[in-house]
Amino acid sequence: MKRGDSLYRRLLGWLLLPLLGLGSLILIQAWVDARRTADRAFDRLLEAASLAIAEQVQWQDDRLWLDLPPAALEMLATDAEERVFYSLVDGQGRLITGNAELPGDPRQGPGDADTLLYRHIDWQGLSLRLGVRRTRLEEWRVREPFEVRVAHSREGRDALAARLWRANLAMILAMAALATVGLLLAIRAALTPLTRLRRAIRARDPRTLAPLELSLPRELAELRDTVNELLARMRRVRANQERFIGDASHQLRTPLAGLSARAELALRQDDPTRWREALVAMQATSARTARLAVQLLSLTRLANPEYRPELVPLELNAIARQAVRDHWASCHRQGVDLGVESAGGEVRVRGIDWLLAEAIGNLIDNACRYGGQRVTVQVQDAPPRLVVEDDGPGIPSQRRLLMLRPFHRDREDVEGSGLGLAIVDGIARTHGARLQLSSGHDGRGLSVVLQFPGDTP
Template sequence: MSAQDSLYRRLLVWLLLPLLGLGALMLFQAYLGARDTADRAFDRLLEASSLAIAEQVKWQDESLWLDLAPAALEMLATDAEERVFYALYNAQGEFITGNANLPGLSASDEQSLYYDNVTWNGQHLRVGVREARLEDWSQRERFEVRVAHTREGRERLTQDLFQGSLVRVAIMALLAACTLVLTIRFALSPLTRLRRAIRERDPRTLAPLELDLPRELAELRETLNELLARMRRVRANQERFIGDASHQLRTPLAGLSARAELALRQENPSLWRDALKAMQATSASTARLAVQLLSMTRLNNPETSPELVPLDLNQVARTATLGALGACHRDGIDLGVEAPEEETLIHGVSWQLEECLVNLIDNARRYGARRITVRVLTEPPTLEVEDDGPGIPAELRLMVLRPFFRGSDTGEGSGLGLAIVDSIARAHHARLTLHDASDGHGLRVSMRFTGDRS
């Protein structure tokens, strides 16, 4: 079936097909029953005719003799005008008398009367054979009476009986189909109510659905409510993020405006220069904040998640370190890389991992580190950034992963760097942990890739 077929149509088709198959089987059984009934009825006529003929057989002039009354054959005739035949044979199988030399039948189970369908001279006959003997006290001669007629009467009776069954089966099938249609409509009515409730909802509301539904649809309703709850949480996070972002951007923009307004009131060029330097620093910080906001938005959008591809962590670490080397060199910071010679392969997105390392290096630089080491470990594949800065207290290490949370008011950070790192780690199914540095002074951030998923 095509994807556009309705559930109602699918149920109707898949329930009607067995029903039609059952109806066809019932019709076939009805036909077989009608044929068997017609055969039994006409076999009774053959039995009565053969018995009537056998009672007329006499022994006369040293041979079998038959004086057949017309009524014996008339009982075989019906309004179907089938042809009637009879014959008398002695114990040696020799034809004595009759209106046709009928073929014999093979006896079974030593029965005195047996029947079979034969084709004789191009005609389809039903033949009955009766084996009997004379009842005279002086003669016990055995003989055989064969009677037969064509099948027109049987076939007409079969058709009459089958047509009666056909009408009854057709009425039953019609009633069953009507019942099936009404039952399916009634069974799917809760689904229709659910569809209407969803369609009539205000697209701006994420309130849970409140409908009285059967158990199967109640599970679907609860699943939808769980989805709506997740959407409410996502929207709440987005609104909170937008509020925080607008607050974070509004502050430096207001500072820029105030600086410019203050500078315009001054006449001393040196004061203008100082104001321009402050405005340049504020604009650079604001530009970096805007870039981080765009990164957070892109990372948290599931519709734009790039495909994870094989890459070498060593190359990622060297590229990110090289990009941050200039800023660290200007600030007098020792930045280096420790990586094995062999490749350390994972499945990931290179630009995201490079941005992750750049944010960690930049955080360490802005919060007072003098030595920063980017490290690659192989078993399991791990990226680490270690510095000798002030570090982060253990009780704050989960909180600093939230957007706009800053562990201290010192430094130039925006509170987004570690949140971006956490988003990238989750996108790579990696485990992000924050520890004290190896010598106990500073911070070591580890991203351990526990299971690569392409």
Template structure:
């Protein structure tokens, strides 16, 4: 079957869904990773800001007034608290009520507090010595008679530790998101594969159907596939109507042609050729021969149409192959057969049964016997029925030259002749092959020697209870 290029390169529904789901999961994973980075950064800032504010408050509480001057004895615990971030460097500055540096780095600055927030602890970003730092400022109010006013403690810390914590938390979250996305994708693919099973079952059911089977497709599918199945059944119904019309036309045409052909053959026989000269007799014999061939071909066309119709509509049942072959033998051997031809029929006592259509099988055997009588038999024709453990056989053997092995395949083609020197051709072997193929069998040939040729119809043996 030829498919158009668009159908060959069209991606499958599974591939489309896989790409779209992977795109959605990728966008979702990117958003989750971005959110994880944001929350990791916030969590790291909160954790280290608490350490920074705690150290600044401890330093502010350690300030005292001695001998009328501000004294700064910074506790070691504050530095130990900041020392938990081993990678970072610490900068500090203590400013008295006059705005002078008591201790620490003179150039460490912090935004001035607003008037309403002098006693608050504030956190801000900044740059010190070319590095990004986090700055905490703690304010303490002194009410000593000699020193009165606000003093400030400014503590700055670099961001290496909190950046490392942000990266670690983000990495862990990213690994979790990637694993969950992979599991979600795998689960989605399994769900899609399971959900698409009805489509695969429908396709398999259509592929397994016999080319002659145009009955509606009856496969359980979800509601979403009902329009598709309905369209298939509607198309097959229309195709079945067309095929029925074509077969009816062939049958009617063959029937209508057969009646005048029979009358024509009778009229030709009544004419006789005794009064004709040699040339006239030759023409008469040729007309008589062609009329016979035309009548035979018409009968074969009618038989072929009948066989095709029964293959689509008849239920197979167990039948005796001996009975079918005997009826075909009686129908195929004409009363006017040459008395010099020895014709015999052999059958076993235990009648082999096959699962089939008796009418179609009889037509197949009749066509094989008729072909042997017309084109093969010289003095002997034998029809045999036999069986073995698996198959049953109908053999038609004649003493003619038969068909050479290189012509066996061509002999089963429609309107092919088995003898190159004859102009006649027909449907005999083609009809027989179609029938045995419909019954799960084969049509074969066997040449024993130069004086014997056999056509063999092989059918599967029915081993169930016979009717």
């Protein structure tokens, strides 16, 4: 298995992606908060500076006059060496004094109360933070309105925001490291039961199919129960295989022992006539043994769950007629009347020609062995059906399902392996057909029907 297909890596990836997204949002929020905190701190300095300047504004010689205190601007000068500007403007917007003609703020302030407005401006190629204080003189004779405009460059603000963000970044990274370690430990702990299950399966003896006895969480317990169900099915399959092998060995041992006995008996004789009789008997036994071996191979192949042959369109009348031609001579020698009744038109099914011919051959052979004197192969349409009917003694209804089991015979006094109907049943399942056993049309004999799906081309 590729390392990229690891469940551990997949869980880690899917859990880390949301954490990375959340961490990115936290970093962005930390930077926004650092900028906002730096702005609030320096806006307080702008407020203090504008207030210190406004308190020094007086009315002399019918005009506004300012005695600027040095401390008013020095409080805005930090280690970042910002540039500081100020302007004093009267109520008509005329510059009274200042070291720069700063723009005002178009927003309106409330009444006569002190109003302080802040905004960012770009002035003569500089990015400045501007504070505008709108107020008026408090003398009893004159209440002249004026504005104090103070601005400074952003170096100090940016430096403070960077320091605050770096401090937050260190804390966020530490928290992220702790979260990652906790996540790794949590995933490893969550996958521990899966590791125990894998080790328990790996440590099992490959020859045992006993169920797994392991305490697991609910999700893995369902997987354990599914594996146990699979093991139970495998135990049943193995039991069936062992029973089949035992029955097959018994069936093959009997004719092989007969061959050996016939050969040993013939070797003790000096009469060529006895030799010929022994050879004829051995030839018949060999033929039956070869037929049994072919049936065993067919049944084994059909019982294999991985055997999925490709079904092709076939014409059922042609297959039935060819099967009758192949078996007519042997039936004629036994005095059995073998015939075929074809449908009026073509009957198309999807299947495998040699398997259907094998099914018809087994049904004809069974009918001959069990005393049928008349065997008819019929092809019907709507739905497509293949019927093999004989006039033999038939099978009692309560025993018909038993006849589908391998090596099960209705009568012990008849030669045969008991595989014919089991093979036909396997062929029917391979074709998706329905197998039916019933009495003949006059209540005598046996009628075996293979009914194919009705939607076949």
